[in-house]
Amino acid sequence: MDFSRLIDQFQNTYYTQLMTFIAELAALIIGMLYVRKDKAGQFFIAYIAFDFCILLAGWYIKIDTSISRNFNSYFPNTSNTLVAYVELLVYFYFFSKILEGNKIKKILTGLTVLYSLILIVFITTKFGFITTRYDYITVIIGATEFLFLLVPCVYYFLQLFKTKSTLRLTEKPSFWIVTGIFFYCFISVPFYVIRRYLVNSYPELFGIIGATFFYIPFIVNILFLIKAFLCKKPLTI
Numbered sequence: 001m002d003f004s005r006l007i008d009q010f011q012n013t014y015y016t017q018l019m020t021f022i023a024e025l026a027a028l029i030i031g032m033l034y035v036r037k038d039k040a041g042q043f044f045i046a047y048i049a050f051d052f053c054i055l056l057a058g059w060y061i062k063i064d065t066s067i068s069r070n071f072n073s074y075f076p077n078t079s080n081t082l083v084a085y086v087e088l089l090v091y092f093y094f095f096s097k098i099l100e101g102n103k104i105k106k107i108l109t110g111l112t113v114l115y116s117l118i119l120i121v122f123i124t125t126k127f128g129f130i131t132t133r134y135d136y137i138t139v140i141i142g143a144t145e146f147l148f149l150l151v152p153c154v155y156y157f158l159q160l161f162k163t164k165s166t167l168r169l170t171e172k173p174s175f176w177i178v179t180g181i182f183f184y185c186f187i188s189v190p191f192y193v194i195r196r197y198l199v200n201s202y203p204e205l206f207g208i209i210g211a212t213f214f215y216i217p218f219i220v221n222i223l224f225l226i227k228a229f230l231c232k233k234p235l236t237i
């Protein structure tokens with residue numbers, strides 16, 4: 001075991017990876033306290049727990065010197081794709097409960113089927129008939145997930161402005177959840193698109209760029225989820 005590898009990784013990401021660990025642990029604890037009986041809350045808890053386990057597994061792989069360098073690079077790309085799929089399913093379930101109208105629900109179903117097909121092709125072929133750059137394909141799939149999530153976010157905000165409610169926005173758990181998703185996706189999509197260029201052109205800055213445009217938006221998303229949990233209301237309100 002070489003713990004210096006993990007410390008180097010923390011430093012390279014300006015400790016935002018460690019902050020992610022703390023934020024997800026807090027979200028799990030608060031979620032279990034306040035929303036474990038809410039069906040949407042159960043899905044969110046499962047999603048956070050899955051990502052939390054992937055994070056811990058990644059840390060173990062990093063410090064275990066018996067694990068090959070190739071697997072070290074393969075694991076985050078594959079695990080991120082799986083997390084993205086779980087993330088999409090959980091958020092689309094949530095949106096199906098808060099958005100009104102059959103049209104948007106059909107759109108969500110269509111996007112889910114399309115993303116599932118993309119993932120099946122990825123698992124079976126790695127899109128080797130297009131390119132041999134495995135990491136490039138995983139980045140494109142990740143960006144696609146974020147773009148798909150932006151669709152119901154925009155629809156929610158449009159619906160919000162047309163709907164009267166006795167609750168203030170800050171009292172609505174759904175507002176905090178959707179705002180967190182929107183911020184996370186809106187900031188991360190450009191990063192995913194130009195990630196390869198940044199790695200090749202500015203390798204010395206990639207750590208701080210990744211921390212700013214990937215980890216911090218994700219942490220903000222988790223913090224907004226925590227805020228929604230603390231509203232102590234059904235999450236679909």
